[in-house]
Each structure stands twice: as structure tokens, then as C-alpha cells.
Amino acid sequence: MENRKVIKFANLKIDIVESAQAAHYYIAGDVDENFRQKEIPRLKSPELHLHLKDVGNFNSVGIREWIQLISDLSQHSKLSFHECSVSAIDQINMVPHSLGGGTVESFYAPYYCDCGRETVKLINVKDHEKDLRQNLAPHFLCECGKDLEFDALEETYFQFLTSLPKAI
Numbered sequence: 001m002e003n004r005k006v007i008k009f010a011n012l013k014i015d016i017v018e019s020a021q022a023a024h025y026y027i028a029g030d031v032d033e034n035f036r037q038k039e040i041p042r043l044k045s046p047e048l049h050l051h052l053k054d055v056g057n058f059n060s061v062g063i064r065e066w067i068q069l070i071s072d073l074s075q076h077s078k079l080s081f082h083e084c085s086v087s088a089i090d091q092i093n094m095v096p097h098s099l100g101g102g103t104v105e106s107f108y109a110p111y112y113c114d115c116g117r118e119t120v121k122l123i124n125v126k127d128h129e130k131d132l133r134q135n136l137a138p139h140f141l142c143e144c145g146k147d148l149e150f151d152a153l154e155e156t157y158f159q160f161l162t163s164l165p166k167a168i
Contacts (some may be wrong), residue, residue, distance in 0.1 A: 005041065005047050010034035011056075020073070022047040023077075028054035031062035037069035044076040054081035058091045063098065070100035080105050086120060092160045104160060110151035113142035118151065125161070 003018040012029035023045040031153050058066065073079060077138075079102025089107050092098050109118040116130070128138040135158050137150035 009036065009038060014040060016041060016043070018043055018045065022024040022049055023052060024049045026051045026054075031055040031058045031066050033059065033061040035062050037065040037072075040069055042072050042076070046077060048073055048079050049082055050078040050079065050102070051082045052085055052088040055085045055088045055117050057087055063091065063095055065097065067097050069101070070098060070102070071142070074100035074102060078102070082106050084108065085121060086110055089157065089160060093156065098161070109137065109157065111137075111140060112151045113144060113146050113148050115144040115146060116144060117142055117144070121149070123152070132158055136167075 005016045007014045009102045012035050015022045015026040018071050023043040085105035086108050106124045108151045109123055133153040137154055142147045
């Protein structure tokens with residue numbers, strides 16, 4: 001049995017789906033001065049999955065509210081972040097507290113091709129952990145068949161992964 005709730009702000013929508021095993025927060029839009037974290041339910045599920053695929057920009061007021069929300073959520077649940085947008089990863093790298101001790105499971109990364117195409121690719125951390133630990137961007141092919149080039153500095157973009165547990 002699922003329980004669903006939608007919270008809307010001027011530039012942000014949060015769709016919360018709760019099941020017996022976990023709660024999922026699907027977040028879409030900009031985390032800005034219109035975001036009021038106190039209006040977000042603090043579900044006490046063993047696992048909370050935050051889906052950030054459609055997160056746009058953060059501003060200074062929004063990030064303060066975000067950090068408080070994440071801090072509250074992490075007190076009772078294990079947090080994981082899924083399909084983090086490029087702007088979410090940029091924010092996480094600038095403000096590590098925005099993860100609240102949670103882990104990034106998957107994220108989008110920017111790539112480009114000599115043919116002129118720009119794209120973002122979804123990277124599952126577990127699938128590419130060995131390369132990511134060495135600050136190496138995973139390899140992808142463009143639709144044209146050429147190799148895509150990573151369109152950021154690996155050391156900077158993958159900075160948020162320094163919290164990965166050490167391999168056994």
C-alpha cells in the first residue's frame with residue numbers, strides 16, 4: 001500500500017511516495033527563497049530515497065532551507081540520493097552538508113562530442129566505482145559513434161565521492 005503526497009512551492013514540487021520499505025522524495029524545480037522546509041513531512045522510514053533528476057538551481061536562501069531539511073531527515077533514516085542533476089552535484093560539491101551524511105547512488109554528468117552534441121549521462125556509482133575512486137569519468141559513446149568527452153574537471157566534479165566507503 002502506497003501513500004502519496006505532493007507539496008508545491010512557486011518554483012519547486014516535491015512528490016512523496018511512502019511504502020512499507022522506503023519513502024521516496026521526487027524533487028523537481030528550483031530550491032530557492034520560496035522553498036519552506038518546515039512544510040515538508042519528516043517521514044521516519046528506515047530508508048529515504050531522494051530523487052534529484054529534475055532539480056534546477058539552488059540559491060543561498062534555498063540551500064539553507066535544504067540543509068535543515070536534510071539534517072532533519074537524516075536523524076531517523078538512511079538517506080540516499082538518486083539521479084542527481086548536474087546542478088545538484090555542483091551544489092553538493094560546494095556545500096557537502098547538503099548530503100547530511102547520505103550517499104549519492106547515481107548522478108548525471110556532462111559530456112560533449114566533437115560532432116557538436118552536448119549531453120548528460122546517468123552514472124550509477126556502484127557500476128563505475130573503480131574509475132570514480134580514481135577521478136576517472138566513465139566512458140560513453142555519442143550517437144554518432146565517437147567517444148564522448150567529459151565536460152568538467154574530474155577532480156572537482158567527483159569531489160562529492162570522497163565519502164564513499166573504502167573498498168574491502
